[in-house]
Structure formats: C-alpha cells, structure tokens
Amino acid sequence: MKALEGVKILDFTHVQSGPTCTQLLAWFGADVIKVEQPGVGDATRKQLVDVPGADSLYFTMLNHNKRSIELNAKNETGKAVLTRLIEECDVLVENFAPGALDRMGFSWDRIQEINPRIIMASVKGFGPGKYEDCKVYENVAQCAGGAASTTGFLDGPPLVTGAQIGDSGTGLHLALGIVTALFQREKSGRGQKVLAPMQDGVINLCRVKLRDQQRLATGPLKEYSQFGEGIPFGDATPRAGNDSGGGQPGRILKCKGWETDPNAYTYFIIQAAVWEKVCDVIDEPEWKTAPGFAKPADRLDKLNQIFSRIEEWTMTKTKFEVMDTCNPLDIPVGPILSTKEIMEDEGLRATGTIVDVDHPERGRYVSVGCPIKLSDSPVEVVRSPLLGEHTVEILQQVLGYEGDELEKVISSGAVGEARKVAAE
Known part of the structure; x- marks a missing residue:
C-alpha cells in the first residue's frame, strides 16, 4: 500500500x-x-x-x-x-x-x-x-x-x-x-x-541569513571572509561568496583540470576539529602550533593565505581524488558536480x-x-x-x-x- x-x-x-x-x-x-x-x-x-x-x-x-x-x-x-x-x-x-x-x-x-x-x-x-x-x-x-x-x-x-x-x-x-x-x-x-x-x-x-542579520547587532560576523580582510559590515547581512553558512570557514577551490573543465572544483571546509589533519594533508605541519594558526580565532585574518595553500594542493588532484584523500580523515569536502555528472x-x-x-x-x-x-x-x-x-x-x-x-x-x-x- x-x-x-x-x-x-x-x-x-x-x-x-x-x-x-x-x-x-x-x-x-x-x-x-x-x-x-x-x-x-x-x-x-x-x-x-x-x-x-x-x-x-x-x-x-x-x-x-x-x-x-x-x-x-x-x-x-x-x-x-x-x-x-x-x-x-x-x-x-x-x-x-x-x-x-x-x-x-x-x-x-x-x-x-x-x-x-x-x-x-x-x-x-x-x-x-x-x-x-x-x-x-x-x-x-x-x-x-x-x-x-x-x-x-x-x-x-x-x-x-x-x-x-x-x-x-x-x-x-x-x-x-x-x-x-x-x-x-x-x-x-x-x-x-x-x-x-x-x-x-x-x-x-534563508533563515540562517536572518540569524546573521540579528547577530550584526552584537558585532561583526567573524566567520565571513570580509571580517578577516578588515572590510567593515553594513546594516544588513552581506553577500558572502562561497563562505560556509555554518560558522566553519569554507570555500570553493580549483582542482586538477580547472583550466578546461568549468566544474573541476571542490568545496573545502576547515573544521576546527580536523585542523591538524588538514595541515598534514597540505604539508604544512608547523601550522598546527604556529602563533596565529593554532586556534580558530587566530586564523580568521589568514583565511586567504590558508585557502590559497590548500588550493595549491587541490589543484594537483581531481575533485574525486580530493574526496578520496580527505573523507577517510573526516575533512569535510565535496565535489562540484555538473548536471551531466549527476544524471x-x-x-x-x-x-x-x-x-x-x-x-x-x-x-x-x-x-x-x-x-x-x-x-x-x-x-x-x-x-x-x-x-x-x-x-x-x-x-x-x-x-x-x-x-x-x-x-x-x-x-x-x-x-x-x-x-x-x-x-x-
């Protein structure tokens, strides 16, 4: 039935x-x-x-x-x-x-x-x-x-x-x-x-954006890239590009083949719990304990630098190879799937x-x-x-x-x- x-x-x-x-x-x-x-x-x-x-x-x-x-x-x-x-x-x-x-x-x-x-x-x-x-x-x-x-x-x-x-x-x-x-x-x-x-x-x-609208009353939205870049916030929730809406820094990064494939990209999140594993994957072990890198709050003004380094690594891998490497380590990533790939x-x-x-x-x-x-x-x-x-x-x-x-x-x-x- x-x-x-x-x-x-x-x-x-x-x-x-x-x-x-x-x-x-x-x-x-x-x-x-x-x-x-x-x-x-x-x-x-x-x-x-x-x-x-x-x-x-x-x-x-x-x-x-x-x-x-x-x-x-x-x-x-x-x-x-x-x-x-x-x-x-x-x-x-x-x-x-x-x-x-x-x-x-x-x-x-x-x-x-x-x-x-x-x-x-x-x-x-x-x-x-x-x-x-x-x-x-x-x-x-x-x-x-x-x-x-x-x-x-x-x-x-x-x-x-x-x-x-x-x-x-x-x-x-x-x-x-x-x-x-x-x-x-x-x-x-x-x-x-x-x-x-x-x-x-x-x-x-869009409820998370109304959440952020109310948070503006108590200070800047620190998980937004513009905070780390020193750009002032206005009186309304701003456009945030590909920042994660859940409070964990995340961006879309190029993968191997991006020059010819418009969907050769991955979404990569720097979750605080797996920061040390991220450092190992991208061969930056000193970032685990380095001043300005060890704690999530200290990294906010360095996100452009960090994601640029991660992208150097993702560009050597296909978006599926990025998944194969990161998923067993519990690093949150996801391929940008085209409509053709989905079908x-x-x-x-x-x-x-x-x-x-x-x-x-x-x-x-x-x-x-x-x-x-x-x-x-x-x-x-x-x-x-x-x-x-x-x-x-x-x-x-x-x-x-x-x-x-x-x-x-x-x-x-x-x-x-x-x-x-x-x-x-």
Whole structure:
C-alpha cells in the first residue's frame, strides 16, 4: 500500500510550484487529477520544446504519476463536472492568480458548501498584505525572500541561485501543509485552507541569513571572509561568496583540470576539529602550533593565505581524488558536480533519485525521482499524462458518468474535442 493511497487530489496547478507539490503527492500514491484547459493544457507543455510535437521536458518532469482531464470550467456542463469533482476529492490544489477561483464561481465558501471535508491548498506570490495581488515568478520570489541580497560576492551584484527555491521550494512547503491538514482532518472531520506564499517559502530557506542579520547587532560576523580582510559590515547581512553558512570557514577551490573543465572544483571546509589533519594533508605541519594558526580565532585574518595553500594542493588532484584523500580523515569536502555528472551517477540511479522514463511521444528521457524515501511506500515514477488522456476514464471511474449522461458531457464541449473520439 502506498502512503497516500485513496487520497484524491484535484490539481488546478500549472508551471512549476503547484505541479512540484502534486507530483510529490502522486509519487506517494495519491490519485492526482490534473485539470487542464481543453486543447491547450498546462502552458509548460509547449514551453522550451526540444522534441517537435511532444510535450516539453519542462512539463514531463513535473507531472509524473498524474491523470489528465480536459475541462472548461466556464461551460455550464463543465461547472457541473467540476462540482462533482470537488464532491469526490480530498484536496484541491491551485496556483491561479489571486481571485481566479472566485471569478469562476468557486469561492472558498462555495467549495466548503459542496464538500466541507475538502482541503484547499494555494500557492501565491505573497501572503496577505500590500503585495498580495502581485504576480510572482521564481526569481522575483528569490529577490523578495532575501536569497538574492545574500547571494554572490561582496563586490558584485545580488544573484539568484540555480536551485528553484521559489517555485519547487514552495511546492515542497505546500505538500507538507497538505499532509498536515489531512492528518488534522482525521481528528476534526473538517477541511481547511492551506496557503504557501512563495516569498514566505524563500524566507524560510534563508533563515540562517536572518540569524546573521540579528547577530550584526552584537558585532561583526567573524566567520565571513570580509571580517578577516578588515572590510567593515553594513546594516544588513552581506553577500558572502562561497563562505560556509555554518560558522566553519569554507570555500570553493580549483582542482586538477580547472583550466578546461568549468566544474573541476571542490568545496573545502576547515573544521576546527580536523585542523591538524588538514595541515598534514597540505604539508604544512608547523601550522598546527604556529602563533596565529593554532586556534580558530587566530586564523580568521589568514583565511586567504590558508585557502590559497590548500588550493595549491587541490589543484594537483581531481575533485574525486580530493574526496578520496580527505573523507577517510573526516575533512569535510565535496565535489562540484555538473548536471551531466549527476544524471550519470550510478548511486543516484540506484536509489531512484535519477530515473529514466519512457514517453510515447518523446521517447526516453531522464528525470528526477522522488527525493524522499519511505521504507513502506516505494515510488515508481510513471510518465506524465498526455493532454486529456484520462478524461473519459475519470468521468466514468471517479464521477460515475455512464451512457447518455456521459455522452451529454462529452458532446457539450466541456471536456475537449479529442475526448469525443476517445469515448466512441
């Protein structure tokens, strides 16, 4: 039995934040019914297309294990079908612009009237306040949530990160909110609203930077490189380059082959507990006891010198040889893995974090599997649905439409032209 088997999710999401959430729930066994506009579908189906005539990787990699129904919720028959879906489902997930559901005639009050046990989960850019009606995309969320202002080097502009912490990060937060609300419903019997603003999700992921903001009131942030370089701090948490956020000095260093390989680098942390081992590895044994080097606080103004010496050593090794040398000594290091190396990693494939998926239109592609592993609920990654692929199936199996009633829905135009053919 899958962890969420028997839970029905009405998926009104599109692009990335919402689909990330509902895909995770689908991986754990929920029946995710993706509602899409007839003949159009999720906008990402046709964004960044690499195989002509097939759904894009943008869509396929965010919509595994779901069923697709085409439905025009503005059509009166479509409204009736949607009403029945709300009656049958446990959760409605949406990331429409603010007020879109209300304009469709399905306000929270109306949804509760139809199904008092339903949970309505929403992704919005901002929470209640002066910005709540603003549209937000990934990079906007990173900027508004404090990530960009604290990313990059001190002498450069703010930077966004390649990790989709605004979209996918918010989707993960929303999934937790949904399963928590389902758990509470077992006790209360009632549904509720779950809101995950993108700005809030990014702020949560940037909590160490808000920690540092408060520490500034009592003095400089000594683990930041600028302290050792004698550069004054301002009134906000600064950009710290590749400094470690955990208080232990760390930087990205060149490895053998860096001249031609943009990812021939390693992350190297000078943890206080292994300082003497670091000295031995780089052949600087006198630094173990030398004045200004022996104690962590004394080394803060010498980090450029120390890391330059370590880099002289790492440049003689590949990033994997650095790991092979340092890991047995408990020296924290990590290779800068390229996306190509990650896709080819045997360990990640063995655990199902990287998977191959077969698709009837685009052939085989590589995707990210479920990042969370449950011992009693193994995940099988199933390809994303074609547009409206399960329309008739859902009308029959979930909503109980049969015979003339089914034919009436199909002929109404509420579920797309293609479904008429499929129903014959």
